[in-house]
Amino acid sequence: MSNIQIEQHAFVLHSRPFKENQQLVELLTENEGKVSALVYVGQSKRSIKKGMIQSFLPLKLIYKGNDSGLKRISVIESTGNSYALSKNRLYCGFYINELLVRLLTNDIVCDGLFQQYQLTLGSLANNLPIAPQLRQFELSLLAELGLSFDFSPVLSNTSDNIVGFYYIADEGFVPAYNYSIANISTPWFKIAHLRAIAHHIIHGAALEQHEAEQTFKLLMRNVINHLLDGKPLNSRKLFEKR
Known part of the structure; x- marks a missing residue:
């Protein structure tokens, strides 16, 4: 990559923190x-750049790329107020x-996905129901990763011997x-429950049953745990400690 x-x-x-008064940051960019x-924040506790390195704050920045893939930020400024999240909604942001x-x-x-991320933060900050916002974000992330659900076996089933479906990673x-x-x-x-979820995803139908919402949550957790190779998320521990 050219140094532009x-x-x-x-x-x-x-x-x-990184060496020599720098921060190493992971960013989601548009x-x-x-x-x-990397961003140099200096030694002062009142460093403006240091104050900008916070979650849920919309930023505009300028950085230089290089062949190693690690950029160096030269200009960083906020473009609006931080999304105000607290309690469970803050944990959802994490x-x-x-x-x-x-x-x-x-x-x-x-x-x-960048646009969906902003929509999700806005919905959480505006106290909209949490579960639908997280499921929509998770679906957007899966789509970005090239994954989707094939509900055709569920929707076409007519056998009285089938009471439900397992979801097996890489099989469906x-x-x-x-x-x-x-x-x-x-x-x-x-x-x-799976048919209600299918109609929700495909046609935008509301999930009116709490049981269907819980199934949707467990289904998404199944998929995400597989993508994480079973390694736990630190952010989930915050919910367990509340």
Whole structure:
């Protein structure tokens, strides 16, 4: 990559101290996806740049790229107020940030996901119901990773012997037969719940049943855990400690 200056709108996903009064930051940028960059913040506790390195604050910055893939930020400024998140909604913000850090590859354009990220933060800050916002963000992230659900086995099923479906990574929905579920420990999902989720994703229909929302949450957790190779998310521990 040539050593040219690039201007970007961005959000800080994660940061940590680096040598010589620098911070190493993981950013979600509008036009280049996830980016790793260094920013010199100086020694002063009142450093303006240091004050900008915070989550959920919309930024405009200029950085220089180089062949190693690590950028150096020269200009950083806010373009608006930080999204005000607290309690569970703050934990949700940390959750989506951690998903992006852990699952996105650097320097891959994902402008649609950037827009969805802003929409999700705005919805959380405006106290809209949490679960639908997280599921929509997770779906957008999966789409960016080239993944989607094929509900055709669920929607086309007419057998009385099938009581639900398992979701197997890399295989999709597999029938759960009424004569075998007592001997299998793998969690399975009810057909009615999966059909409601399918209509929600495909047609935008509302998920009116709490049980269907819970199934949707467990289904997404199944997929995300597979993508993480079973490694736990630190942000989930915040919910467990509340």
